Amino acid sequence: MTPGEDHVSRLVARTSSAHAAPRPIPEGPGTVDAAVRIAAAQWPRREALVGRHARYNFAALHARVEGATRFLASLGLAQGDRLAATAVNDTELVVAFLAAMRLGLIWVGIGRALTMRERAEMLLDCGARVYLADAETLAKRAEAGDAPLPLTLGLIPGDPDCDWSRGLALDWPAASYAPPDPLAPAAIAYTSGTTGSPKGAVHSQHNIVALAAANRAFGRAGQWEPSLRRGVALPLTILNLMALGPVTALVNGSACVCMDRIDALGIAEWVKAEGIQTFAGAPTTIHDLLTRPDIDQSKLASLILPTAGGGHVTDDLRALYRARFGVELGTGYGLTEAMAGVAETDPDGASPAGSCGRAYPHIEIGIDRGDGVAAVSDEPGEIRVRAVRKGPWAHVYSPMLGYWERPEATREALRDGWLYTGDIGALDGNGYLTIKDRRNDLIIRGGANIYPAEIERILAAEPGVRAGVVVGLADERLGERVVAVIEADGTVAAAHLEQALRARCSAGLARYKHPEFYLFVDALPRNAMNKVIKARVKELVAGQLAGD
Template sequence: MAEVLDPVLARDPDRPALVGRHGRYSYRALDREANRAAHALRELGIAAGDRVAACLPNDVAIAVAFLACMRLGALWVGINRVLAPREKVHILNDSGAALLLASPDVLAELAGAGDAGALRARVGVDPGGARDEWSARVARQPDARPDAELDAWGPAAIAYTSGTTGTPKGAVHSQHNILLPGAVTAATGLYPAGAAQGAVLPLTILNLFVLGPVAAWQYGVCSVAMDRIDAVGVAEWVERERICTFAAVPTVIHDLLTHPDVRPEQLASLVQPLIGGAECPEEFRELYRKRFGADVAIGYGMTEAPTAVTRAEGEPQPRPGLCGVALPQCAISIRADSGRELPAGSEGEICVEPARTGAWAGQYTPMLGYWNRPDATAEALAGGVYHTGDIGVLEPDGTLFIRGRRNELILRGGANVYPAEVERVLLEHPAVAEAAVLGVPDRRLGERVVAAVRLADGEQVSDAALRDHCRALLARYKVPDAIALVPSLPRNAMAKVIKRELRPLFESE
């Protein structure tokens, strides 16, 4: 990753490399700024192996800081800005972050949110503002690339994803992991040469950094860090920078193509944006087909991969659960609980491993493991393959179909919501005795979060009050859209809640 800019630096250093609200860099200027930022990190006491957390909006500063970490051998830890303060503090503590780069509003939010034990420094990033300590530090550093011993296969970033226990886990990735997806897609010529690529979803999410700026630099094009996700704001970015593609969830594209204040000519440069993270209703697929002249490509991926591991080029009427075929660097297998590989057509756990044949054979590696979670790591990587926890079927031609999420993951508008995490927060309310959280279909979001709650004997509380309780402790997208108060939760003989029997409670909403 420290050398990702070098091919373009050697042949066309003045080519545009990065654009954001507060800056515009050529490859030459970005290389210089990343070097200065790396020296600024070193001045703050950061060395190889230290964790650097960043909670920043999409702009040039987050991209520069990411490159700086890679050039020092420090571990990048992105913290999504929409997380609640307590969730942010958990990631800081779990990762043992030594430094936090954050906007002033986040620093103020965290001031009273709890102790972040290992944190040695909190540095404000406020481009053009009075509290921009980071820019001042970077500006006074030398231009030369810092000397550092880098290991392309060692830990380089920690991507947090909630686990089925409700406690977020950090998937650790190497610089090799971060570079491989872009290297494969660059080799396939998937995007128009020379066209700018946007990054509209939060770059604090590692997968989106891999699909956005990192891939753009590997293609030798400009990455545009888009700081607005509303339809009008996205359209302005696309028109101004002539963006050809970006990765988005269906809701972003749906709103972009239907908003009355977005003119078609504003989107003239946009060619088949990537869609992921949520089910696509037929209404959306038809809208996409009409505008882009192609069916929505379907993929399957996860934080631990990182990014996608399969792709289907799209079908007019996709079969339920269609995920497509393995990408060139990956192989997909279906395995029994014992770890034994099952024959085609069998239902079992979806597992991911390096491709066994082809130009990319043996190149892929999943995550290195979960940060400080040896038991979870051993379970996820048992037998030398990554066990996704999802159930699926692999057809004889290699097409994968997902049958269900064994871990009950809810995909709400492209954001992952784990029921156990929301249930844990609901149970912290003194009036709640039991809680069950599930996802129900939604035409726009793919799924929405709902909950059934049994109150403790003699307690009274409204569903609105429970949602307020969740809102104070969870990111907005995790807060249940509806809460049903019930006298009891349906359970099976093993005393486990039968969540499918709760779905009728929310069918009329």
Template sequence: MDRAARSGRDRPDRSATPGTAPTTVARVLDRALGEDPDRVALVTTSGPLSYAALDRLADRAARALHGLGVRTGDRVAASLPNDQDVVVAFHGAMRLGAVWVGVNRALAPPEQRHLLADSGATLMLSDHPLPDAGARVVELAAWQAAVRAADDRPIGIDVDPDAPAGLAYTSGTTGRPKGAVHSQRNLLLPGAVLVASRGYGPELRKGDCFPFTVLNMAVLTTLLVSQAAATSIVMDRIDADGVADWIRRERVTTWNGPPALLHSLARSTTVAPDDLGSLDEVWTGGADCPEPIRAAFTERFGVPVVATYGLSEAPTVVSIDDRDGHHVPGASGRPLPHLSVRATDDAGRTLPVGRTGELRVRAADDRYRPMLGYWGRPEATAAALDGDELRTGDLGHLDEDGYVHVVDRANLLIIRGGANVYPAEVERVLVARPDVAAAAVFGVPDERLGERVAALVEPGEGATIDVEALTAALRGELAAYKVPERITVVEALPRNAMGKIVRAELPALL
């Protein structure tokens, strides 16, 4: 069978207008396959893959998953390191019409099991054992063998581009993660718009060090880069020396990193300015990155730090600084061309320039819609979506030039070194301890990480809390970055007349 004669992929799509995404993920490689199939698509610790090789492996992965019993609409979970295997598995799942569920390897076993149960995943690809997973676990070696043994003919499944394709798990006020559901069409759109609006082409070498199991990273790696017929560098290190080595060795031009890592690089005695000499832009969270860190990094390495604002529900990037590197202090760039952002009052009315309210995101044209909803949570979906407008839960305003300023995180989100920590999730684990009557978790400022996690705990009647034992117990239930680094026992937490905790009074009690 001719490799071009595939369902939904009969020929490269040349009719698309600038900033228009391919119809399905199976078509995202078409531009590069048509121009130069031997061009390097992906570089990981296992080595480079050409577009032709990635295309063949994606077809094999789709058939391997099918052979393991996965069908269109089934949820496929993956907890794999940043390497070829996870990228290939993702593309295979998309060609099969399955729903991708990324499971961060840093999550504790109870957290991983919850994601599997909540999503109803039938299969999990993993490089580590997970007893009582509730789903069939296929270990990495077995997955690699299945891909090698599979036929590389296209699977020939007609995928619905608007059906659920991926779950991006994010926590809410209940403390239990909930999955934002996205279609293939929506996963492809941010990459299409970023490539068009930022003028990316085959010279782009985009490096990313965040876990690929995060759905947003699938959006910002091969789903973005292949639309420029460029090269995606998926790093397996997230320390200063490791990232610098990747950038130097692979001549990375655009890199996406957390503020804590920018801080470490700017102060490193082992990383020289020339090590990052190939970079022409660095992305980081605008509201999460203190201006002194941004200034120190730019002064040392001579590269602009591009502020961004993103949401799992959007998905990913909502606003970004201009390509020329111009930055407004305290802002997170301007909305992407296909999006409109407004600040609203409690009644949903648009606030004037400079007035702070809840930020809402909606379409600026007919290409966009936000997430399909939260998986299995109609009430949470109704609260977050007002028609086709997404209520972000973040507080902020827009200035007269259209820059988005995120001034606070609603729902009390803690940003620790670029990682999201939801207080309610940690509090849920704390109050499950028999000696803890109540708990309040919050962030405290930190120069390097942005925030660290702190907790106040109220003992039960007649109970004595052993802080060291409590911390040890938390480490068995939560990812390490979520475990509070400061735990203080208080006689009683401050409450208002309604019995709710007065969070403004918490830091003083530390």
């Protein structure tokens, strides 16, 4: 028995789910580490990974990963141990992830937008043995309070004297480790916490690679071509982004550019400098890229197919995108537990208005009306997903293995071979999915179900609204009352904007769905993916309106 093998076995048992073991990936590597080795053998001199301070071809990346693996092994890390990291997007963050996969560790990405107390809670929850931290994190360690931190090492891009750089500069002996198990826990992806305390979704290397291989096989036309130069602006500490960026590039044999700026101006600089052709950003970022007067559009000449996610896409943005790129803006549906996207709109614009598209060919989407019975066409219910049952990709796809150390939550989410998402949606007769809302966000007013997302789409269409969020306020008589919290762009006075929004809701919504109260804020609370944190919005509403 290899070192740590019994520990990994316990982890597998602890996070085991109700779905059966998946089938091998068609024409794809079985593990992330296999993808690194295959890419180095097939395309050794082809550019693989680019950052502000380094660039690697596939052969050099393989060598760098081997050095990092030896360094991590020298720290006493073995299969099943948790390695956590917080850092800006950079080549070394990716190298650390790939080395963790080679050694059979469990990777835990922790976002820079979190407070030190929030990070410390995650580190304690997952039992991380080592924490790779950027300069800002090292400076803020005291803010963790009394919460214990694991061994913390500096991973600071461009700093040859940080712990990571000095560790890799040494000639460590070859590490002794068994090939990673593709089905064992390989990463913990904490949920965004939009509806409460974050939970750690556990994924295997099979899950991660299957996503990358499926993108190559089924992705939106042109989006996953190996020749495309892909950038990653959203945080690579988010597992989905690590899979959609560097791992997909490894499987494709294409270049991945780690962009360390998330603002539109910084992204424009990266696009010009590296000839980036596609990247994923928040809808507001894509809008700013195409409209800000201080961004020279000539800098975006190489950009041909950016995508948007994590927020509502307005008709205005769709028109801007269509005029600039000649195709429809691709949007879709995904979640941390499902290993990124499960549905996407048609590139020719055939998806019905308000739809997030159809399931990828390797995934089946179902709607449970609440009693384990499938809903009929257009009937709302809880969205559930699983692998398709027929064809070359039958039983290949796999969602999370479970929630870390949360067996009850795991049993609730993984039932009868399905992943229950907690989202409310409906499928039409052609398989197009429309999201109604999060189950936990549902507002029940006087016994009537109200889906906030339906109202939010109405609010977002009004000029002067940058973003709008709808939440419920507890009420003794009605149960809940509807409240709209508006982030305005400053072009319209709040009083006039509220009047316009009330008129728009009157024209487009049944009376019982109309927001009774409007709050205007300078900025809505958001997470690293630029998604609004509804739990904090609800706290804001409760604090300001509870006495009304």
